[in-house]
Amino acid sequence: MVHPAPHDPVSDRWNGVDAYLTEMLVAEDDALAASVSSLAEEGMPEIEVAPLAGKLLHLLARLAGARRVLEIGTLGAYSTIWLARALPEDGRLVTIEAEPRNAAVARRNLERAGVADRVEVREGRAADVLPSLSGSEPFDLVFIDADKESNPVYLEWAARLGHPGTVVVVDNVVRSGHVVETDAGPQVDGVRAGLEMLRDDPRFEATALQTLDRKGWDGIAVALLV
Ligand code: DHB
Ligand code: MG
Secondary structure, X not given: OOOOOOOOHXXXXXXXXXXXXXXXXXXXXXXXXXXXXXXXXXXXXXXXXXXXXXXXXXXXXXXXXXXXXXXXXXXXXXXXXXXXXXXXXXXXXEEEEOOHHHHHHHHHHHHHOOOHHHEXXXXXXXXXXXXXXXXXXXXXXXXXXXXXXXXXXXXXHHHHHOOOOOEEEEEOOOHHHHHHOXXXXXXXXXXXXXXXXXHHOOOEEEEEEEEEEOOXXXXXXXXXXX
């Protein structure tokens, strides 16, 4: 995350553009807004995806015709609501959250958004929960947004639990530019190892985009299971 000095002219401009594009293209209802404000109210980290990114996830799910979505890292369910609203009537979303308090807040937010019937919040470390999803119907879209150290593990599970044509999105692959550093700590190491896997593992075809929005300077990787 970038924490620019107040009134830095460049960040003022990108935040202005973020506000402009969000106002132009993203209609957030009360339930989405409440899921954002719940983070501060509950003392949770305010690291939900930006509204434009939430809508991108929603559109990717619709473009993929997704009926089954897997999310790794629920937080307050802001991105979960965007994804769940892309599902058809009989669609299902499984979202995994390690913090029981976050999971409780997420469940309330999903209820308020009217999508709780389509969403299963699984509490636990994703590395422990993911094996239990083997043998269920494969997922059409996987969104990875949890502890960055484990990105390669999560990509492995995305490949196993998906099918050719599954869309895989990884959040936070730029981290204020630190992704280019080889000594930036375990989170960046995890991001880099994930990107190497997207390059080297023949099950993936991937790209990545830098993003500059209200969450600062970061990026997403988007991959297709081939
Ligand atoms: C962090 C995690 C995220 O998923 C995010 O979108 C931004 C920041 C973090 O752990 O700092
Ligand atoms: Mg994130």
